[in-house]
Amino acid sequence: MGGLSRQQTLLIGILGILFLLSLVILIVILTVKHFESFNDNNNQNDDSPADSDGVNGTLPNNVRIISRLEWVAQPPVQTPNELTLPVSYVIIWHTATENCSDQAACILHVRTIQTFHIDSRHWWDIAYNFLVGGDGNAYEGRGWTKEGSHTYGYNKNSIGIAFIGTFITVKPPERQLNACKAVIDMGVKQGYIAKDYKLLAAKQLIGTQAPGAVLYEEIKTWPHWSALP
Secondary structure (H helix, E strand, C coil): CCCCCHHHHHHHHHHHHHHHHHHHHHHHHHHHHHHHHHHHHHCCCCCCCCCCCCCCCEEHHHEEEECCCCCCCCCCCCCCCECCCCEEEEEEEECCCCCCCCHHHHHHHHHHHHHHHHHCCCCCCCCCCEEECCCCCEEECCCCCECCCCCCCCHHHEEEEEECCCCCCCCCCHHHHHHHHHHHHHHHHCCCEEEEEEEEEHHHCCCCCCCCHHHHHHHCCCCCECCCC
């Protein structure tokens, strides 16, 4: 039998090109839908929790809570005790590390802090319920419902929030302060923090410099700060 004619060869080539174009278009459509779905999940409102611990993707003022999954947390050595909600205290710390100004650097700090707390302190998990970074994001630590290991004598009835960095002589950037305020507001709105909560610095309760002299003076101007526990 003779080979394919020139017209037949050309037709097969055109069909092959059309098939490849269709495949590329399909891949593009699926990719776009994937990112749309991802963005929808990360921009849900405060009344629709992203997971069982009530951690949302986005808070007011474009503050995002970076979940444990996103910062690749180790699983806890043991499951921490449950908090009795709503808690009466919000306790502010700093991590006494370098500051961070972008998400990659903040994630590195959070992972390093968790490793230090587990391997060197022999705690079950990262100590804080949340951390806030100089990138303007909040990072899920033990979350809303698990007891932290940050302030001896107060862990059972408090949410501990740590500012990533050292704030003895410098003030955190506004977006870091706003991230902390947004986390607290969310906690009150969703019933994790009592409406008449007291805001305290760690140094008011135990022998530590945290959250640093400058940050301490800042939080003393916030609503709910209390001179006494």
